[in-house]
Amino acid sequence: MVLLDEPFSALDPRRRGRTRREVRALHREWGFTALQVTHDFTEAGLLGDVAVLLDAGRVLQFGPPEQVFRQPASPYIAEFLGAENVFAGTAHVLADEPPDWLEGDPAALARGYHAIEFRSGPLTFYTVGSAGDGPCYAVVRSEEVVLSLAPQSTSARNLFRGRVVEVGTLGAFARVTLDVHGTPLVAAVTTRSAREMGLREGVEVYATFKAMAVHLC
Structure with missing residues (x-):
């Protein structure tokens, strides 16, 4: 060795x-x-x-x-590994029958996953997994968050409107912090995308991410 x-x-x-x-x-x-x-x-x-x-x-x-x-097995591990969107809240398993948006994901169904609604303050996320009802944490990595200036036609289940409060550039990528109903949400986009969208403090954007991008722990 x-x-x-x-x-x-x-x-x-x-x-x-x-x-x-x-x-x-x-x-x-x-x-x-x-x-x-x-x-x-x-x-x-x-x-x-x-x-x-x-x-x-x-x-x-x-x-x-x-x-x-x-x-990650815990919010501590998630943050240790660089996750910036970690939310404390409550999970609620939806109906036993999978909703339409989950039926389109055969991989999730094959694992026996079910649809889950996660609430954290004013925010409500939708995800899939094997977790049950009760308090937990939701982790959404910043690179999974997609920004746009107008609502997009997409299969992503989670859509929020927010206001840019900070844009930090590091090389080829930009770290964009949004205020979504008083809750910070961080997205990682290319500096080219940030420039083309004119992202700066005060600009209103839409943030989307898929249900599979939300991990509960």
């Missing part, structure tokens, strides 16, 4: 990316087992087959990186 303790932390972005690819190629060629310590979950996703989240010596969650990233 090879132990790698923060092996790329001192490298600049260009060399870090190149070295990651080289390590991944060597691992595939030689088939050795490696245990890597990192605070960068992107790195864990690129290189790891199994991710283990530790906090103060305790295992919080483990599994394939994509599964851990998309299905």
Whole structure:
């Protein structure tokens, strides 16, 4: 077994990316087992087959990186992994018969999922899953939120109207914070999209995201 303790932390972005690819190629060629310590979950996703989240010596969650990233076991883990939209509220399972919008998702039906209404203050989301009635948290990753200047004809179940309160640009992407009925909702869009839509403080937009984009924990 090879132990790698923060092996790329001192490298600049260009060399870090190149070295990651080289390590991944060597691992595939030689088939050795490696245990890597990192605070960068992107790195864990690129290189790891199994991710283990530790906090103060305790295992919080483990599994394939994509599964851990998309299905965090708690709001703490969700925020640790960079989720900015985490809402406390109450879930309510809808009728036993799946609604029309769920019937169009055979993958969800095959897993035995049911339709769920989630309420958090003035907001109501719709999602699918195996959770039952009761208090819980809803996680919506910012990259799942789609912005538009007018309502769009889409299969996305969740639609909200909001006002832009902040736009922060970092490289190719922009972090857009909306005020939706007094609740902040963050969307990640390309800087080109933000520029073309003229996103700035005070602009009213529509935010949509699919039912499958809402994870309850």
